[in-house]
Amino acid sequence: xxxxxxxxxxxxxxxxxxxxxxxxxxxxxxxxxxxxxxxxxxxxxxxxxxxxxxxxxxxxxxxxxxxxxxxxxxxxxxxxxxxxxxxxxxxxxxxxxxxxxxxxxxxxxxxxxxxxxxxxxxxxxxxxxxxxxxxxxxxxxxxxxxxxxxxxxxxxxxxxxxxxxxxxxxxxxxxxxxxxxxxxxxxxxxxxxxxxxxxxxxxxxxxxxxxxxxxxxxxxxxxxxxxxxxxxxxxxxxxxxxxxxxxxxxxxxxxxxxxxxxxxxxxxxxxxxxxxxxxxxxxxxxxxxxxxxxxxxxxxxxxxxxxxxxxxxxxxxxxxxxxxxxxxxxxxxxxxxxxxxxxxxxxx
Ligand code: ADP
Numbered sequence: 001x002x003x004x005x006x007x008x009x010x011x012x013x014x015x016x017x018x019x020x021x022x023x024x025x026x027x028x029x030x031x032x033x034x035x036x037x038x039x040x041x042x043x044x045x046x047x048x049x050x051x052x053x054x055x056x057x058x059x060x061x062x063x064x065x066x067x068x069x070x071x072x073x074x075x076x077x078x079x080x081x082x083x084x085x086x087x088x089x090x091x092x093x094x095x096x097x098x099x100x101x102x103x104x105x106x107x108x109x110x111x112x113x114x115x116x117x118x119x120x121x122x123x124x125x126x127x128x129x130x131x132x133x134x135x136x137x138x139x140x141x142x143x144x145x146x147x148x149x150x151x152x153x154x155x156x157x158x159x160x161x162x163x164x165x166x167x168x169x170x171x172x173x174x175x176x177x178x179x180x181x182x183x184x185x186x187x188x189x190x191x192x193x194x195x196x197x198x199x200x201x202x203x204x205x206x207x208x209x210x211x212x213x214x215x216x217x218x219x220x221x222x223x224x225x226x227x228x229x230x231x232x233x234x235x236x237x238x239x240x241x242x243x244x245x246x247x248x249x250x251x252x253x254x255x256x257x258x259x260x261x262x263x264x265x266x267x268x269x270x271x272x273x274x275x276x277x278x279x280x281x282x283x284x285x286x287x288x289x290x291x292x293x294x295x296x297x298x299x300x301x302x303x304x305x306x307x308x309x310x311x312x313x314x315x316x317x318x319x320x321x322x323x324x325x326x327x328x329x330x331x332x333x334x335x336x337x338x339x340x341x342x343x344x345x346x347x348x
Contacts, residue, residue, distance in 0.1 A: 014207070017107075025047045025064065038051075053076065056072060086195050137166065142194050167309075183320060192230065215252050221260065224261070234325070241314040260274065285331070329345060
C-alpha cells in the first residue's frame with residue numbers, strides 16, 4: 001500500500017485544485033493548488049466555504065447520495081471572474097461504505113472559453129464582411145440584367161461598382177490567408193536576414209502613386225545598417241500596412257515620416273534593437289481605441305476604413321508578425337495631431 005504522504009505530494013504536483021471530502025462534505029485534504037487558488041487552509045471545513053454555488057454543491061450532494069460521479073461548469077469570482085469545471089468522483093461506493101471519500105477537482109477553463117468565444121466571433125465577423133460585398137454584387141447584377149440593360153452609362157457605372165466590390169473581397173481573402181499563415185507559424189522563429197532599410201525604400205517607392213493621390217509626402221530617414229534576423233516577406237507586410245495606414249489616415253497635404261534608429265537598451269529587450277517609427281499627421285486615435293486596434297476587424301470608424309479599402313485585419317497581421325520576431329509594437333497618438341506606430345525588433 002502506498003504511503004498517504006506520497007499520494008498527497010503527488011496531488012500537490014497537479015495543476016488542478018483537488019479536494020478530498022468525507023460523506024459530510026468536510027474537507028480532509030486540499031492540495032497546494034487548491035490552497036493557492038482559493039486562498040486558505042480549509043481542512044475540517046464544509047466545502048461550501050470554498051464554493052457556495054448551488055450547482056457545485058448540488059453535484060457534490062448527488063455523489064454523496066450514491067451517484068458515481070458528476071460534473072458542472074460554473075462562473076465564480078475569486079477575486080476575478082473565472083469559468084471553472086468541477087469534477088466530483090466517489091472513490092468507493094458510498095452507499096455501501098459510509099467511510100468512503102469523494103474527490104473534487106477543479107480546473108480553470110477561462111482561457112479555453114475565451115478562445116472558443118473568439119473563434120465564434122471571428123467566424124461571425126468573416127461571414128458578415130463577406131456578405132456585404134456579395135449582397136452588393138448580386139444587387140448590381142440584378143440591375144444590369146434589368147433596368148440598366150440597355151443603358152450604356154448605367155452599365156459602365158455598375159460594372160465599376162462590381163469591380164470595386166469584388167476587389168474588396170479579394171483584399172479580405174488575401175488578408176485572411178496572411179493572418180492564418182502567420183498564426184500557424186507563430187511559434188517558429190523566422191530564419192534569414194531582412195534589410196529593413198531596403199524594404200522601407202521599396203515600399204515607399206511602390207506607394208508613391210497612392211501617396212500622390214492622397215496628397216501625402218513620405219519622408220524616410222534611415223541612417224544606419226539595418227539588417228535584422230527575420231523574414232523579408234513578413235517585414236514587408238508589416239511596414240506596407242503601417243505606411244499605407246499612415247497615408248490613408250493622414251490629413252490632406254500632410255507628411256508621413258518613417259524614422260529608423262538603433263537602440264542599445266530598450267526595456268524588455270535582451271540586446272540592441274532597431275526602432276522604426278511610422279509617424280503621421282492625421283486625426284489621431286482616441287485613447288480608448290488604442291489597446292484594441294490590433295484585434296481582428298476592430299476599426300475606429302467602420303465607414304472610413306471600408307471607404308479606403310481597409311479590411312480591419314492589417315494591424316492584427318502586423319502584431320502577429322512582430323511577436324513572431326520577438327519584437328514590440330507600440331502605438332501612441334495625440335487626437336487632432338497624429339499617430340506614431342513604433343516597431344522595435346531585436347538586432348540579434
Ligand atoms: P484597416 O484595414 O481598417 O485600416 P487596420 O487593422 O490596418 O485595418 O487598422 C485598424 C483600425 O485602426 C483602422 O480601421 C483605423 O480606425 C485605425 N488606424 C490604423 N492606423 C491608423 C492611423 N495611422 N491613424 C488613425 N487611425 C488608424
